[in-house]
Amino acid sequence: MRTAAVNPTPPPSLSLSPTPSRPSPPLRRLLGALGAAAALAACTTTPKQPGNAVYDFGAPVVAAAPAAAPLPALVVAAVGGPPALDNERMVYRLNYADPLQARTYAMSRWGSSPLEMLTQRFKSRLSQAGVKVLSPEDAALGIPLLRIEVDDFSHVFDSPGASHGQVVLRASLFDGHRLLDQRTFSRKSAATSADAGGGARALAASADAVAGEMLAWLAAAPKK
Numbered sequence: 001m002r003t004a005a006v007n008p009t010p011p012p013s014l015s016l017s018p019t020p021s022r023p024s025p026p027l028r029r030l031l032g033a034l035g036a037a038a039a040l041a042a043c044t045t046t047p048k049q050p051g052n053a054v055y056d057f058g059a060p061v062v063a064a065a066p067a068a069a070p071l072p073a074l075v076v077a078a079v080g081g082p083p084a085l086d087n088e089r090m091v092y093r094l095n096y097a098d099p100l101q102a103r104t105y106a107m108s109r110w111g112s113s114p115l116e117m118l119t120q121r122f123k124s125r126l127s128q129a130g131v132k133v134l135s136p137e138d139a140a141l142g143i144p145l146l147r148i149e150v151d152d153f154s155h156v157f158d159s160p161g162a163s164h165g166q167v168v169l170r171a172s173l174f175d176g177h178r179l180l181d182q183r184t185f186s187r188k189s190a191a192t193s194a195d196a197g198g199g200a201r202a203l204a205a206s207a208d209a210v211a212g213e214m215l216a217w218l219a220a221a222p223k224k
Helices: 025-044 114-128 196-220
Strands: 053-055 073-076 089-094 103-110 132-134 145-159 162-175 178-190
Touching: 053 196, 073 114, 089 196, 103 196, 114 132, 114 145, 114 196, 145 196, 162 196, 178 196
Parallel strands: 053 103, 073 132, 073 145, 089 145
Antiparallel strands: 089 103, 145 162, 162 178
16 A cells, blocks of 8 residues: 655754844944944034035125215126136035035035126126126226135035035225225125025125125225
8 A cells, every 4th residue: 555755844943944143232232333323424424415406696686776886887807716616516614524625515506606606796786886887808998997806605514503604705996007905805694504505595695795895895995
């Protein structure tokens, strides 16, 4: 008499599906600490960066025209500055970590270079104040020349949650090749958020504030 073959079932200790081993308690604690440290570093060392954002200064601020224009006409040269400001990259600094390192936002940029935006903004404010703005190509004898050099234009973080837009520039007024007056302007405006958008708004506010101070300076500067 023949009997059917039966496949024996392996005992539990010889199961064919091995059970994955769990990390020991010390190893689990180490992995958890490393994960927490990485998350904290990501939150505190780099500002938030919204993806593919393009910023500018927004629409020009319509300021009340003064009783008299600071100058009847003015030749305004293109704003100059370091090569880092002659492109669309947005610069920020972490003063609390390394104030000497200039960083750039990876996913955000200016619509045009800061030097170009400042040139257009200052010309707009001068025109609103009643000044006839001329380019160097249209210059005529006897019309003063304004030259502006930017020293700093950056989003500065004093701590992970507190930052400001900083603009520092030097303005020089010439009559031909003769220097009439020169002044350095510096302005800081608090940022409302710790990201590229907050920096853009703060820098626009600082640029507009400097423009207002420059108008007052031009009104009082010697003309000849």
